[in-house]
Amino acid sequence: MSSAAVDGHRDRLEGKAALVTGAASGIGRAVTERLTGAGMDVLAVDLRPDPDGPGIPYEADLTSPEANAGAVTAARERFGRLDVVVANAGVQHVAPIEEFPVEKWQTIVSLLLTSPFVLAKEAWPALRDSGSGRFIAIASAHGLAASPYKAAYVSAKHGVIGLVRTLALEGAEAGIRTSAICPGYVRTPLVERQIPDQARAHKLSEEDALEQVILAPHAVKELIEPSEVAEVVAFLAGPAGRAFTGAPVIMDQGWTAR
């Protein structure tokens, strides 16, 4: 991609404001870097925000509805506007259904589904005032296809796609566009931590464990880079993303083509 294509001015994001959740690590950090690089004011919300990271750090436990509302209020107060919300914070828990702790289910549904709902609800007036409001959820290929032992994650990711579809219909007349980005496996701490574990468990080299175990659902056996997800967010947030609303935006290395 030419540098002109990633030039912030061409995105026409400069001077606008965003709120990004899960901004201290992985995809959220890359999204915050990309949007601040394009000249946006970004509130970087996380459990443990990085004071040296991109954006303005804001600490919140987003499993609490009140904390989500507080983050939106903080963004509006700091920036006087809010044009883009990126609901990205997430966690995983892997267990068979009989052993799946109810508390883990509740935490995952709170963070992956209720948090985006409350963020959208609270940000709605500001997104309407923006005239080009965007609500972008980082969903997953697991919003479209299941894997065993991930009941809460798969259910919540399917749910957030339903939320994004509903909000697209509600926001249409106000110029608010909503999207659910659905990546396959992305090179983040969350995934990188699993490589040595899977290598040991399957008695494989780390390279083989990545390709044969973790990337098994991908048609193309390559990880996606966080910056590539961030680039899609910037595209959807800018004027070129105008026609994208109410739909999953799939970037899954061919996972769901099967």
Ligand SMILES: NC(=O)c1ccc[n+]([C@@H]2O[C@H](COP(=O)([O-])OP(=O)(O)OC[C@H]3O[C@@H](n4cnc5c(N)ncnc54)[C@H](O)[C@@H]3O)[C@@H](O)[C@H]2O)c1
């Ligand atoms: N990595 C992947 O392969 C992949 C693939 C598809 C979708 N996703 C989704 O992308 C999003 C980001 O994932 P990532 O891989 O960058 O993960 P990550 O673990 O690198 O980052 C997640 C961030 O969320 C924050 N967080 C966790 N619980 C929180 C809470 N209660 N309140 C506030 N912040 C909290 C963490 O502190 C962390 O900074 C998640 O929604 C994930 O489901 C990831």
